[in-house]
Every structure is written in structure tokens, then in C-alpha cells.
Amino acid sequence: MAQLSSFSVPDFHLPFGNSKHPDAARANAEATSWVLQHELVTAAAEQFSGIGVGHLAGRVSGDVAYERVLLLAEWMAWSFVLDDQHDHLIRTGEVAAWRPVTDAITGYLRTGRIEGAAAGRNPLVTGFVDLCDRILAGMSEGTAARYRAHVPLMLDSLDQEASNRAATRGPGVQEYVLMRRHSSQILPMMDMVEAGLGIDLPQNVHDLPEFQALVASVLDVISWGNDVFSLPKEHACGDTNNLVSLISFWEGCSLPDAVQAVEGRIQERIEQYLTEEERLIQAVIALPGTEPSLVDAVTRCVRSYEDWMIGADLWQRYECTRYSDERFAAGLESAYTRPDLVSAA
Template identity: 60%
Template sequence: MPHLDPFTVPEFHLPFEGSKEPGGDRANAEATAWAVDRGLVEAEAAEQFAGIGFGHLAARVSRGASSGELVLLAEWMAWSFVLDDQHDHLIRSGRLDDWKPLSDAITRHVGGGPADAPEPARDNPLVSSFAELCDRVLAGMPPLLQGRYRRHVPRMLRSLDEEAANRRPGHRPAVEDYVLTRRHSSQLLPMMDMVEAAQGIEVPDEVDASPALTELAWSAIDVISWGNDVFSLPKEYSCGDTNNLAVLLADGHGLTLPEAVRAVEERIRARVEDFLAAARDLPRALDALGVTDPVARAAVERRVRSYEDWMIGADLWQRHDCTRYRDERFAAGREAAYTRPDLVTVG
């Protein structure tokens, strides 16, 4: 195992006011119980799994959400952590061939494939629990957001394939390529769709696809993803995972890990300034697009506030609500105790 130089997680430049809905504890408990009931996590590992604090993260990024909406988002987050850790298990154990049937089944379901289609993975808990969640999520979404969610989930799954390719022996992705992959492997976009649905934010498609809104989204997602790379650095460095911005900067520029962390901090600061500049420019950009509808313009303003909640909320969750990044087992690069090697067995 490579030596990990000690470093301090910086206080990132995040000039936003955080909030937290009061239902975080309940959402965390209910999402944990749901994951155990659906066979994603074994009962004896439930306490450690609950320490991730997905309910608290949901409460920090869902300003004004109902208790039911918080629980649903917390359950989706719980599922996404299991997905990520089980995918990591397949990479470590050299069993990536087992991934495609699961990924294909999830993609089929979110795409609206026929329920009676032959599907060897349909009874797998990772797939069946996704199908349940997906149906509940889509039932609460307007058509506009349903379309985005249906696009974002398959892209998220493809990004996990890209991360697996990045971990081939001796391979180091270019920083620019990694950043593009990380935007989707963060799994943020489907969750952001859910929050927008809960908050009644419907940005028209032509506005959503504009360069101004695209820059706003990517800058916020980069800030969240790169901050997470610092929190998860001990684990990813210790197990040789190259899917980490600090690891790539250290390797590519001959930096020590503390120097690489400071470089990530500076990149986050610059990206926050990009976000703030894009937000200031939105009225002019909307004028240029001919968007005069006050409802559409208000939706864009509410999206800006939501992105701010995501950036500061994710940071505060990692610092105060989540034991994942402080767990000695995780920091040493070992798999989580709740990982189930049998969960990704198809057939």
C-alpha cells in the first residue's frame, strides 16, 4: 500500500448560506431500514451503513421538501452509495463482466422498457430496488423533468464504466477527461432532478440546454465533486484508485498529496467564482435567449439557489453528518463492511 502523506481538509471557498430541513434523522433511519428490507444491506451492517448520513444530506439539499420527499431522496441516495460500492467491489475482484447485466436492466427500466421483457437481472436486489425507486420518482415528476431523469441515469451508469476503464493497471486518465467523467459518476444529476421536482422548478428545455445554464450546472457539480475527492482521498489513494482529482494532480505534476490538495482547493475557488459569474450573467443571457416569461426566469433563479444549497450542503454533510470519510476501514482503502459480494451475482 502506498504511503499516504498526512493532509488537512481545507475550508473551501463556499460563500453560501446552508440550511437543513428538520427531517434528516427520520429520513436517514427510514432509508436505512428500506435498504435492509430490500436486501441491499445486511441487518448486522445497518448501523455502519446509516453512518453515511444520506438522510442528512437529503435534508441539507432539499430546502422546503416534505417528509415524504426527503425520505424518497434519502432512499435514492442510499441506493446510489450501494451501487457505487458494489461497482467498486466488482473492479477489485475482477468481476466486471457481472456489471453489464445489472446496468442493462437498470437502463431498460428507466427507459420505459416493457415490464415483461426477459431480463436475467430483474430479480437482483440492486435492480429491483432501483425499479421501485424509479417508478416512485417518475410518478412525482412533471414530464419535463421525467425526460431529463431518464437521460441522466443511463449517462451516470456509463460513467461508472469509464471509471472502471480508468483503473486499468498502469493507466492514468488525463485530468480533463476525468473531469468530464466525474460530472456524471458523482451521480448528482438524477438527484438534482428529484430536488427540482420537489421544489417545483421547471426550467424550459431550450433554457436548460443553453451555454449559460450548462456552465452554471457544471461549475456547481465540479465544486461538489472535487470537494468530495479531497474527503475521499485517503481511501482512493490507498487502494490505487485513479479516479480522484488530487491523485491525478499529484501524479501528473509531481506534487506531494498536501500540495495536490491545495491545488484542488484553488481549483474549487476558481470554479466557485465561475459559478458566481455565470449567476450574475443570467439575466443578460436570458434576455439574449428571448426568455421573457416571468415563470421561466423565476425557475432559473430558484435553480441557482438550489445549486448553492447543493454546494454548501454537500460540504457540511461530509464535515458533520457523515462517518464514511472518517472510518478507519474506509481510509485504509478497504471495502465497506456492508458491501455484499453476493449482491452483484446475476442468475
């Protein structure tokens, strides 16, 4: 394994402005209270609060009511617990215990019911049900359908991550890039933000190749940047689900050189995004019967994606202690992780 002798996160030069909801700190405190109330976290609440989910939600939600920011912050809090508990099962070799939880979640998305008494009492499942009901209540039919599709893809990607860590070597770079778009867990959050902003694009816009290319660029910029921020932890614990580590392995270069390579890829992706933005607007204008209101909605959606890219970067640099925490950098589990959570009834 390549060595990480020195490390600093480069400036990714994201050419976008950003503002934060004035009640982001309040949302962070209340989202932390929510995970405690649902017993997703029972210790080290201060460390969990340091993740700063409310600050991230406040940076990407746009100009919406506080309740929308809080709901997103609570979903983000749940997502971080989900990710960390899955990591715990990988470390302890208990990934098989994950299936009843994910089956309960995906089953609820399909039917609105929880099947299996034990899974139905698990805090990850009860927390999901609480959030899911409130999330879907504020969504249009089309946005709700995309949210229902994105959550299972997110869960499947965690299974892919577990398989990658059990393999003798990591996945290919392009295979990883495709998986990472879902393991970032961003797509369901984007659905929530669009619903909060009242953006309801028709499916034929979502199906445009130009729209799909734009979304892929956004996900890549955010995910690859996060891989740089999280490199010390993932390198320390031997997790190859990281673009920097994979480039280092497959291209035979040092980790600092691989960081530079990822920085270059991010800059290229930003340039592609700016080009794709123009192409998308032209493609929408060319659709039969396009009204000015649709072009305006697409433009607002594009602005929201820019908030995501710059907001995630600013949050990681200035408002989130997760990536600078000594335990995290050493590759250890978070202090708030519950070893018994998946089996809890």
C-alpha cells in the same frame, strides 16, 4: 505512487447559506430501513446509517414535504450501494457481471419493463424499479426526460472508472473532470430536487451555454471537494479516479501540494459560478417572450444549486462517518458490502 504522510481537508470557503430539513434524521433512519428491506444491505446496518443520506437529502431538498426528502434519501442510499458494489466487482475482477444489472436498469428506463429473469430479481434492480416509478410519477415530462438521460450516463461513467483502474496509468485531468460530472451521480438527484421544488425550466433554458456552464461549475465544486474527502481511501486502494491523485501524477507534485492545487481550483470554480449566475439571469431575460415567472424559476434553481454545494460540504464534514471510518481510510471495502449482491437472484 506519491505518499500521503499527512492529510487534512481544507476549508473551501463556500459563500452560501444552508438550512436542513427538520426531519432529516428520520429520513436517514427510514432510508436505512429501505435498503435493509430490499436486501441491498444485510449486515453492518449501523455503518451504512453513518453515511447520513438523510442528512444530505435534508440539506439539498429545500422547503419541501418530508416525502420528497425521504425519496431522495432512498435514492442516495441506493446510489451508495450501487457505487460500493461496483467497487467490489473491480476489486475482485468480476466487472463483466455488472452488465446484466445495468442493462436491466437502462432497459426499464426505456420500456418500463425488466427483461431477463435473473436480473429482474437482483436487489439493485428491484430497488431501482421501486424508486424509479415513484420518482417519475412526480416529474414533468421535461424533467423526466432529463432524469432518463442522466441515469445511463451515470452508469456509463462507472464503466469508465473501472477502465481507468485497469489501465497502467490514470486518465488525463480534463478527461477525468468530464467523467466525474457523471460519476458523482449528482445529476439525477438534481432532477429530483428540482421536481420536488416545482421547478420546471423549459428545454431552451437548459440548452443555454450559460446554464450548462453554471451546472458544470456546481458539479465540479461538489465532485472535487468529495475527491479531497475521499483521498485517503482511494489512495490506499490504488484508485486513480481522484483529481488530487491525478494532479499529483501528471504535475509531479506531492499529494499535500495536489490538495492545495485542488483547493485553488475549487475557489476559482466558485468565483466562476458567481459570474455565471449573473450571466445566466441576463441570458434568460434576453430570451424572446421571457416572463417574470421564468426569471423567478431560474433564480430558485440557482439557489438550489447553492444548497447543493454548501450542503454537500457540510454533510461530509459533520454528518457523514464514511470518510472518517477506519475501514474506508484504509482502502478496505465497506462492512455492509454484499459479495454476492450482483449475482443474487
